């Protein structure tokens with residue numbers, strides 16, 4: 001180990017300790033976060049653009065920061081083994097991308113249903129076919145109803161902070177759910193930025209498996225059997241009711257995460273120019289592109305604002321309704337072909353004909369600010385014609 | 388360690404069926420008891436939801452009676468008739484996605500080593516033939532190749548019982564079953580041989596017709612897995628419902644198989660042999 005670390009209260013590590021700048025990539029930010037997260041065990045399987053970060057976690061293990069680490073046989077096995085490790089009562093970490101996410105899909109609702117505070121990073125990329133290793137976040141749209149909490153980082157700083165905060169939120173006994181921290185691959189993982197880091201001789205307090213809504217699977221904490229009974233798997237009303245109420249409790253736990261998200265992330269979304277009539281609403285790196293468009297639009301004298309959505313699950317329903325109550329146009333740029341964020345926003349707002357589901361870019365390209373600007377102009381023209 | 392695996396709410400305890408009360412009071416919690424003491428404790432609820440003459444339920448029952456340290460044993464199951472069997476025992480088990488058992492067990496065992504470095508926490512996979520030989524074969528083999536300290540037990544009924552009698556990789560060649568309308572076109576997958584070549588330190592192939600052998604094999608397998616490496620026990624647990632023989636013939640079918648293609652076999656690595664000699668001497 002490079003240095004002896006002192007476990008401290010989260011508030012000290014995150015908010016009180018003095019931070020110093022570091023010029024690092026997103027992959028390195030993952031390493032810096034996990035180094036301070038007091039993680040017991042990580043499991044890896046290579047896929048671009050995730051691999052580099054999990055190499056670095058391997059280096060952390062070799063230096064003694066983690067107690068176990070291995071390369072597993074495929075992503076389903078990774079997520080299954082991470083589930084097993086978490087059942088055993090420790091803090092775990094893994095990460096994957098696009099096809100790896102889809103290969104492992106069956107395990108994500110298992111994590112949530114088992115009420116496991118697993119933190120997983122998703123370095124989003126295209127999924128086949130046609131094959132693409134390039135940035136795209138369609139996999140997020142496929143994970144919306146797995147029961148896990150979903151945070152979408154805009155940049156390297158977000159990625160670092162959200163990973164550490166994810167453990168704190170995931171491990172609250174009234175939440176105790178998996179948290180996925182998502183970034184748009186390459187744009188964040190392979191880009192160097194100046195990031196403010198707390199000292200690395202501090203780390204989070206260890207995970208406390210006794211402070212959990214479900215018993216640890218270690219034969220120390222009786223009584224032990226919970227969902228594991230196929231009472232949930234029989235054809236009678238009591239089974240249906242037991243199964244349904246368990247599901248409802250998972251959803252309720254995600255709702256209870258809102259206050260913790262507010263505390264640690266300063267809210268589920270952020271708004272620039274709150275009184276604007278036109279908004280660009282986005283998550284991930286589309287926010288950065290939206291911010292570039294915003295500058296030009298403001299220079300051109302348009303009344304535009306920006307909504308950065310940080311938490312996708314739970315979704316900031318009330319916050320969005322409030323932020324857009326006087327808006328006439330909401331444009332939603334996205335890095336995927338499906339437009340899942342626009343659908344979420346449309347399902348959230350009244351008078352959702354104000355929402356323009358686009359522009360959408362996929363296949364690996366970035367979103368030029370001009371595309372967002374022309375989408376806004378086109379929409380304004382359409383609105384004017386209607387008047 | 389704890390034996391209070393099942394703890395009914397006090398107000399409702401006397402409402403439980405008598406059999407269940409017996410399981411709570413007198414489950415398979417005994418370190419010093421084994422197969423020869425069957426009848427003096429309760430391994431499984433007989434009024435289980437399995438078919439009459441179920442070989443899998445019998446296999447689960449015999450394994451439950453054979454655990455060397457039940458108070459520190461964690462069972463990993465998977466969908467299949469076996470997990471409905473586990474639910475009728477007082478064993479502490481977890482069951483999630485079909486076929487993931489050896490990956491889950493790998494993660495669990497490693498975490499328990501981290502949290503309890505000086506204690507034995509036995510992690511035992513107990514699942515069906517389809518779970519191990521088909522959908523979970525990669526994870527089974529990889530856990531062995533990685534030399535995980537876990538025991539894998541297959542209850543082999545040579546069919547997908549739970550989903551209604553389809554061919555599995557462990558079905559005998561030629562057998563007609565659902566999804567094998569012309570009979571299975573390839574032989575049983577040689578999982579026992581694969582265990583030997585993939586790094587298991589101990590392996591045994593047994594049938595429910597030989598409970599004592601099951602008792603010895605399960606004990607050895609779990610002890611060797613603690614210190615030496617992965618171990619494998621394959622138990623033939625015939626299925627009267629899908630293989631269409633009378634339910635009172637299960638043990639006879641197993642006995643006939645044992646005299647033929649399902650003969651008793653065992654292998655042990657020199658290291659495991661040495662370890663077993665040391666442990667038995669110490670006892």
Ligand SMILES: Cc1ncc(C[n+]2csc(CCOP(=O)(O)OP(=O)(O)O)c2C)c(N)n1
Pocket residue numbers: 443466467468469484485514515516517518519544546547548549550555
């Ligand atoms: C991913 C997935 N595919 C298929 C199934 C359906 N399924 C449940 S149990 C089972 C068969 C189990 O067969 P086996 O492992 O031999 O156990 P048995 O029921 O014979 O004891 C199948 C196919 C499932 N639960 N999950």
Ligand SMILES: [Mg+2]
Pocket residue numbers: 515516517542543544545546547548555
């Ligand atoms: Mg079977």
